[in-house]
Amino acid sequence: MQQQLSFVTLGIGELPRSRRFYVEGFGWSPVFENEEIIFYQMAGFVLGTFLKSALEEDMNRTGLVSPGAFSLAHNVLDKHSVELVMHKLVAAGGTVHRAADVPKHGGFRLCHRSGQSCLGDRLDSGRENR
């Protein structure tokens, strides 16, 4: 299995404050942004800053604290691989947080605890990272 994470996503209380930190502080440029999420293309993965409430919905969790709210995403090639990897992760002690479904941005995802990771198949090109 590819030894890679596709997204590191932080749950953020105020996007403008976070944007100032990464854009003015680090001098980084967003690759995509809207009212709830900003993506920064890193070398090999994407850093996302996501409104905490939206991240909670995405992860099917509540009460995430910030700082501390984050998710790691590992993308795979197709829907079948999502299910295959998830079975292995559960066998290795992971706990499923949300049943498989189709997120609004497309693709197919599963979220689980133990590392707070989400697994998705190939997302739309604007959010895809392989």
Place this chain on the structure above:
Amino acid sequence: MQQQLSFVTLGIGELPRSRRFYVEGFGWSPVFENEEIIFYQMAGFVLGTFLKSALEEDMNRTGLVSPGAFSLAHNVLDKHSVELVMHKLVAAGGTVHRAADVPKHGGFRLCHRSGQSCLGDRLDSGRENR
């Protein structure tokens, strides 16, 4: 400034449980491990799983909750650059969490809030990632 993170480090309660998840679940191989930290080389950065107490010491914070304990590290080329970047981050709303010092693994680091990041200069080759 390079648009990259060098390390994503998770604060972990039990390393063997976490190791099982990443090694048996994902099928990943550690690139380095000891009793307090395990590193996985990703494409472009390193994922670290660090005992939470050790992460707290590293970040000069206490009371991190797990899951939720993590740090992001951005490495730069030299000590001077650590100070330069930190000044910019503070000007952009960041808060310094630990004054500049030399960590036990070598190099030079500063930690700050707002993204829970740490800045370090080039570390020893076993932990370096550029």
